[in-house]
Each structure stands twice: as structure tokens, then as C-alpha cells.
Amino acid sequence: METAAADVRAAIAAERRELADVLDGLTERQWDASSLCGGWRVREVAAHMSMGFRYSLGQTAWELARAGGHLHRMTDRLAHRDAAALAPRELAAALRENAHHPWKPPVGGLPAALGHDVIHGLDITVALGLGRRVPEERLRIVLGTVGPRTLRFFGARLDGVELRATDLEWSYGAGTAVARPAQELLLLAYGRRLPSGG
Numbered sequence: 001m002e003t004a005a006a007d008v009r010a011a012i013a014a015e016r017r018e019l020a021d022v023l024d025g026l027t028e029r030q031w032d033a034s035s036l037c038g039g040w041r042v043r044e045v046a047a048h049m050s051m052g053f054r055y056s057l058g059q060t061a062w063e064l065a066r067a068g069g070h071l072h073r074m075t076d077r078l079a080h081r082d083a084a085a086l087a088p089r090e091l092a093a094a095l096r097e098n099a100h101h102p103w104k105p106p107v108g109g110l111p112a113a114l115g116h117d118v119i120h121g122l123d124i125t126v127a128l129g130l131g132r133r134v135p136e137e138r139l140r141i142v143l144g145t146v147g148p149r150t151l152r153f154f155g156a157r158l159d160g161v162e163l164r165a166t167d168l169e170w171s172y173g174a175g176t177a178v179a180r181p182a183q184e185l186l187l188l189a190y191g192r193r194l195p196s197g198g
Contacts, residue, residue, distance in 0.1 A: 003141050008110040011138045012117060013099040019049075019121045020096035022132065023088065031088050036123040036192045039076070043083035043091070049120050050094035051078055052103035108145060115142040119190045122183060127195065136168060139182045143170050146189045154191030163189065 023046055035045045055063070055078075067074035086094075104113040118134055119142070125132040134142075143165075151158060160175035165182040172189070184194060 003111075003137075005110055007137075008114055008141060009100070011135075011141060012110070012114045015114065015117045015121065015134075015138060016095045016099040019117065019124075020092045020099075022121070022125060022130065023092035023095065026088065026128075028088075030128055033128060035127045036187065036195075037120065040079060040123075041083070042124050042128070043088070044079040045120050045123050046088075046091040046095075047082035047086060048075055048079040049117065050091060050098065051075070051082070053094055053098040053101050054082070107149075111141050111145050114138060115145045115190075118142050118183075119186060119192075122187055123192065126184075126187065129195075134183050136182075139168070139186070140170075142186055143172075143182060146172050146186070151189060151191075154189075156189055156191040158188065 026042065031042050031046075033042055034040075035042050037045050037048075040048070051060075063078060064071065064074050067077065083091075104110060105116060108115070118138060121132070122134070124130075146163075150156070158173055162171055162173045162175050162177045163185040164171045164177050164179045165185055166179050167181045170182060170185075172185075178185070178188070180188075187194060
């Protein structure tokens with residue numbers, strides 16, 4: 001059953017506020033630690049998460065044109081630039097103050113917006129070993145975004161693999177079973193590598 005738009009918006013707002021609280025509690029060393037997002041520290045991930053609030057559509061189009069139309073190149077450049085320009089408290093505040101901001105990725109609608117926040121939050125919390133658990137109702141919404149397009153966009157190579165959640169009823173794909181908690185499977189589906197021992 002499809003989750004009502006109002007419920008997804010509430011989940012997005014709650015996720016952003018909770019992640020802002022996490023960011024506010026980090027040490028300087030943790031801000032400079034590597035995340036699960038290749039080439040980005042926690043600072044760059046936090047800067048990227050708030051990009052949709054801080055850049056207008058026109059500014060984003062201009063930055064994309066400057067990057068030759070390469071979305072990943074643009075987001076990487078802006079994440080590094082903004083992480084250097086904004087203080088940690090500003091990055092945390094950008095999430096909290098925009099908890100109800102209507103930003104959505106170009107495709108995927110509200111579930112993809114929640115997925116953006118959940119996955120990047122996990123990029124931070126899993127890399128830092130914080131043990132944060134994403135609430136099940138949010139996980140279920142984001143699990144619904146997993147499909148061939150997601151795997152392709154994020155470079156997840158899962159041919160011949162069945163992702164099978166151990167903490168709720170969900171599976172995706174066919175082949176050799178990879179059984180893990182749902183939020184770890186989300187990271188795999190979004191092209192991340194789990195930390196060793198994770």
C-alpha cells in the first residue's frame with residue numbers, strides 16, 4: 001500500500017531534525033572523518049544534504065551548466081566548496097530549519113527525497129559507528145525506491161544477488177542471498193560499501 005504524501009513529508013521532516021541533532025553532537029574530528037560517500041568527509045555529506053535548500057533552481061541550473069551537464073561533478077564541486085565555507089553549526093541548522101522544505105530530487109518524488117536524507121544520514125552515522133537505527137516506517141518507504149534505475153544511477157552491482165532483510169519482511173533481486181538488516185541493504189542498493197566488520 002502506498003504511503004500517503006502527508007506521511008512521507010512528516011517522515012522527511014522528522015529525519016532532517018533527527019540528523020541535525022546528530023550533527024550538532026559531533027566533534028571536530030568526526031566532522032573531518034571519512035563518510036561512506038566516496039571522497040567525502042562528514043562535512044561534504046552535510047553540505048550536500050542541504051544543497052537543495054540553499055540553491056535556487058536557477059543557481060542549480062547554472063552550476064550544472066558550469067559542470068558541463070555532469071550532475072555528479074557539480075554536486076562534488078559544490079559539496080567541497082560549501083563544506084569549506086560553512087561552519088558545522090550552519091550545516092546542522094540548514095537541515096533543522098528546512099525540515100519542511102519541499103525540495104525533491106528531479107525524479108522519484110517524495111520517497112526519493114526521504115531516501116536522499118536517509119542514505120546520506122547513514123553515510124555519516126554508519127561510517128562513524130554511531131549505531132543510529134532509522135525508524136522502520138521510514139525504511140519501508142525508502143526500500144520501495146529500490147529498483148533497476150536506482151541501482152544503475154548509484155553504480156550498485158548486484159547481478160545474481162538477492163538482498164534479504166533480517167529485521168523486516170523485504171527482499172529484492174534473485175540469486176545468492178545477502179542477508180543483513182534493512183538499512184545495511186539500502187546502503188548496498190545505493191552503491192555504498194559497508195565498513196569492514198559492518
